[in-house]
Amino acid sequence: MGTVTARSPKQDRSRATRQRLLDAAIACLAEHGWAGSTVAVVAERAGVSRGAAQHHFRTREDLFTAAVEFVAEERTAALRATLAAAALIVGPARRYAVVAQLAELYTGPLFRAAVQLWAAAAHEDQLRPRVTALEVRLGRETHRMAVELLGADERRPGVREAVQGILDMARGLGLADLLTDDSARRARVVAQWARMLDDVLDSEPLDRGR
Template structure:
């Protein structure tokens, strides 16, 4: 059910026989996007239990009916929102200038785990661990995001994974970035984070150069 909407197909009921489909489809796409952005913001700010379809629709300035037209269930809305987050993140990363150094690349990677997008994903992961309806979808999506992020990290760091232990060095760095994101959840951890990142960037640089 939700899979169709997740792939961005135009909703059926929205078609009027006499109208030009172009502008209507554009409006529908814009509404869908606004709902997804609102879902991410609500999730980051209010958590899973505070983010009902009604709350998200209100935040997006869309009627509840229109929201349900795009996303029949709450799970549809939020798994689409996580997919949206993943795609936005991939796009932003692809558009980044290639970092000039390993420390710059490490900074960029750690940046992925702070901010609204990560907070929203974190809320969803934790909710998925308790909500059977959400679990399998979020787990599958998380696996895909994990693989993509790893590929990006290898590229940004200029790492050669054919060499022994390079894969594990990169994975551990991403695990550290995730842990830093979690440490930033309740308090602003920026100052400490900058010091830890500087030191770990040096360790990663050395490991990638040597090994």
């Protein structure tokens, strides 16, 4: 039988330091943008030395790519939690709850940090392929889980586009929320999109034999 080796206190401290750096990077990116989020600023916020930060993340790009990967994991975890909660909801309220939760995923500091990194990636050649690949992966996973949450049959014409439209709408509402508190308008839009989604998902399929 193999033996299980417990983590040493040094390993625990290293993991804790890495997590503090990721949390600090997300907070700095959301508050100060890419230009104001240097390794030194992040290290100071995390309460560690710059040398310690560079021990975990060799470059600024490494640090913020890892931070956005963490953001992606947190956003995916939130969506999975929604899946578990939505499974308990029956009737028309379920789809509205799903659409509302998807909209919520695109607000708050995690989304703000992601937007700042998108803007930076548009001008930073080293960063762009990393962020692009990450967003493609996250987009596919989010779409897949949204289909599952909504019980959507994408074999039917228009259903895939309707689901993707919901995700695009949610992202757009999140961008609008960056400048002002858009919660009141967002609630009305979410309700309307949920009704429109009902029309698409509940419509009778076309009889292709005619």
